[in-house]
Amino acid sequence: MDYREARERVFETAIRLNKANLIRLSAGNISCRTADGNLAITPSGVQYEVMAPEDVVVIDLEGNILDAREGLKPSSEFHLHTRILERLEDVNAVIHTHSYYALTFAVLGRELPPVCLELLVTGGPIPVAPYARPGTAAVGDHAADLLQRRPELKGCLLKNHGMVAVGATLAKAFSHAWDIETGAQIYYQAIQIAEPDKIPPADVDFIRQKYNLVSDRSSG
Ligand SMILES: [Zn+2]
Numbered sequence: 507m508d509y510r511e512a513r514e515r516v517f518e519t520a521i522r523l524n525k526a527n528l529i530r531l532s533a534g535n536i537s538c539r540t541a542d543g544n545l546a547i548t549p550s551g552v553q554y555e556v557m558a559p560e561d562v563v564v565i566d567l568e569g570n571i572l573d574a575r576e577g578l579k580p581s582s583e584f585h586l587h588t589r590i591l592e593r594l595e596d597v598n599a600v601i602h603t604h605s606y607y608a609l610t611f612a613v614l615g616r617e618l619p620p621v622c623l624e625l626l627v628t629g630g631p632i633p634v635a636p637y638a639r640p641g642t643a644a645v646g647d648h649a650a651d652l653l654q655r656r657p658e659l660k661g662c663l664l665k666n667h668g669m670v671a672v673g674a675t676l677a678k679a680f681s682h683a684w685d686i687e688t689g690a691q692i693y694y695q696a697i698q699i700a701e702p703d704k705i706p707p708a709d710v711d712f713i714r715q716k717y718n719l720v721s722d723r724s725s726g
Pocket residue numbers: 534583602603604640667668
């Protein structure tokens with residue numbers, strides 16, 4: 507199996523996320539399904555500034571390494587990716603960030619209410635998955651529980667840890683991660699001044715229809 511294309515896509519998304527300041531150094535990780543049902547995932551401990559497409563590791567859904575450059579391992583948070591991809595058939599790409607504003611609300615355990623379009627189109631209110639020890643399967647299970655229960659959700663916060671965004675493609679997952687982080691920043695700024703109003707509940711369906719927000723993860 508030739509994994510070159512999947513590796514390129516994961517690498518390009520890592521660079522885009524790094525440029526957008528959503529991931530820094532080696533914090534955060536990215537994965538997508540490969541054509542043969544496995545996953546291509548960013549390696550552990552390699553900073554994005556020096557990463558190459560060939561450094562992306564291919565693992566199966568149990569986390570076994572199928573193809574990797576010598577000495578490279580998958581991201582230590584690979585369970586988060588395998589658990590979500592195993593349980594959610596409509597998801598093909600997973601992005602995990604420690605981006606500042608999402609992480610601010612994650613440490614508070616405070617969900618992001620739908621106060622702006624960015625948080626509505628990603629399925630807001632964006633909930634916080636319960637705390638789990640980093641790198642364990644529980645991180646992925648808690649996130650997958652929320653995403654499975656609410657098919658309109660494009661991501662969630664991880665208590666005391668960060669954010670995870672999902673999509674039918676890496677491009678969609680990128681825009682969902684960007685929307686959640688931007689929404690978190692707007693909400694943070696707004697609450698410095700006053701308690702913001704939510705988008706009128708009567709408009710929620712209208713907006714979701716307008717943005718074609720059906721139950722799969724492809725829209726937004
Ligand atoms: Zn993390």
